[in-house]
Amino acid sequence: MDVNPKDVDIVVASHLHLDHAGCLEYFTNATVIVHDDEFSGAMKCYARNQQEGAYIWSDIDAWIKSDLTWQTIARDQDHLMLVSGVKVLNFGSGHAWGMIGLEIESEALGTLILASDAIYTQESMAPKLQTSRIIYDSIGWANSVEYIKRLAKEKNAEIWFGHGGHQFESFRKSTDGYYE
Numbered sequence: 001m002d003v004n005p006k007d008v009d010i011v012v013a014s015h016l017h018l019d020h021a022g023c024l025e026y027f028t029n030a031t032v033i034v035h036d037d038e039f040s041g042a043m044k045c046y047a048r049n050q051q052e053g054a055y056i057w058s059d060i061d062a063w064i065k066s067d068l069t070w071q072t073i074a075r076d077q078d079h080l081m082l083v084s085g086v087k088v089l090n091f092g093s094g095h096a097w098g099m100i101g102l103e104i105e106s107e108a109l110g111t112l113i114l115a116s117d118a119i120y121t122q123e124s125m126a127p128k129l130q131t132s133r134i135i136y137d138s139i140g141w142a143n144s145v146e147y148i149k150r151l152a153k154e155k156n157a158e159i160w161f162g163h164g165g166h167q168f169e170s171f172r173k174s175t176d177g178y179y180e
Contacts, residue, residue, distance in 0.1 A: 005026035005027045005028075005030075006026075006027075006028060006029050007029070008027050008029070008030045009029070009030055009031070010030055010031055010033065010082060011024065011027045011030045011031070011032045011033065012033045012034075012082075012088060012100065012102060013032055013033065013034040013100075014099055014100055014101055014114075014116030014117065014118070014162070015034070015035065015038050015095065015096035015097075015098070015099050015100075015116065015117065016034060016038055016039070016042045016055060016096070017053070017054035017055065017096060017117070017134070018054050018055065018056045018059065019054070020116065020117070020162070021059060022056065022059055024059070024062075024063055024066075024068060025059075025062035025063050025065070025066040025068065026066075027068070028066050028067070028068065030068075030069070031069045031070070031071050032068050032069065032070050032071070033070075033071045033072075033073065033080070033088060033100070034070065034071075034072055034073070034098075034100065035072065035073050035075075035090070035092075035096075035097070035098025035099060035100050036072035036073060036074050036075060036098060037075055037093060037097040037098030038096050038097045038098035038099070039070065039072050039098075040097070041053075041096075041097035041098070042055050042060065042097070043060070046060045053096075053134065053136075054134055073088060073090055073098070073100055075090075075092065075098065077090055078090065079103070085104060085105040085106070086102060086103070086104050086105075087102065087103040087104075088100055088101075088102060089101045089102065089103055089113070089151075091115075091118040091144040091147065091148065092140050092143065092144055093136055093137035093140035093141075093144075094118055094135065094136065094137055094138075094140045094141030094142075094143075094144045094145075095117040095118060095120070095131075095132055095134060095135060095136065095141060096117070096134075096136060097136055097137075099116065099117065099118045099144065100116075101113060101114045101115050101116050101118055101148075102114040103151075103155070103157070109158070110156070110157070110158065111155045111156060111157035111158070112157060112158050112159075112160055113148060113151060113152055113155075113157045113158070113159045113160065114160045115148050115159050115160060115161055115162065116161075116162040117132060117162035117163065118141075118144045118145070118148060118162075119144075119145055119148055119159060119161055119162070120132040120161060120162055120163050120164075121161050121162075121163050121164045121165075121167075122161060122164055122166075122167065124145070124161070125145060125149065129142055129145055132163075
């Protein structure tokens with residue numbers, strides 16, 4: 001896409017697990033938005049040197065050395081409008097201490113909900129809810145799944161999952177020249 005990380009103003013980190021937050025240190029000119037409970041939980045484990053969850057200490061070392069600018073979403077904070085048509089959604093606890101996602105209104109694609117790992121895959125939703133292997137709060141996870149499903153129905157939105165391999169295969173990629 002020919003975009004330099006230093007040209008990015010905002011990075012939304014759904015959570016700080018290694019497969020979603022690696023390389024944040026390259027976005028030194030951006031504000032990194034993350035759920036406050038997730039940020040606090042990861043940093044407390046790091047400070048106590050407790051290997052808990054899917055966090056990589058060398059990633060956190062790099063974030064600290066890069067002096068990143070963080071903005072956190074509070075547990076009780078509702079949606080944050082980033083720009084017209086792009087809203088940060090607060091999913092709360094579940095797969096991680098705190099999860100956020102995005103609602104995107106697109107002329108070409110309609111309304112999208114980027115659920116990240118709040119809903120791991122399509123199979124996680126129906127007919128019986130199925131969690132991912134990592135879960136911090138099973139009740140919070142079930143509540144966030146139901147919230148996302150309800151929001152998708154209200155908005156007639158498509159849900160994009162954090163680990164939906166089959167879904168990802170169906171997407172047009174930047175290498176296809178779709179995003180300009």
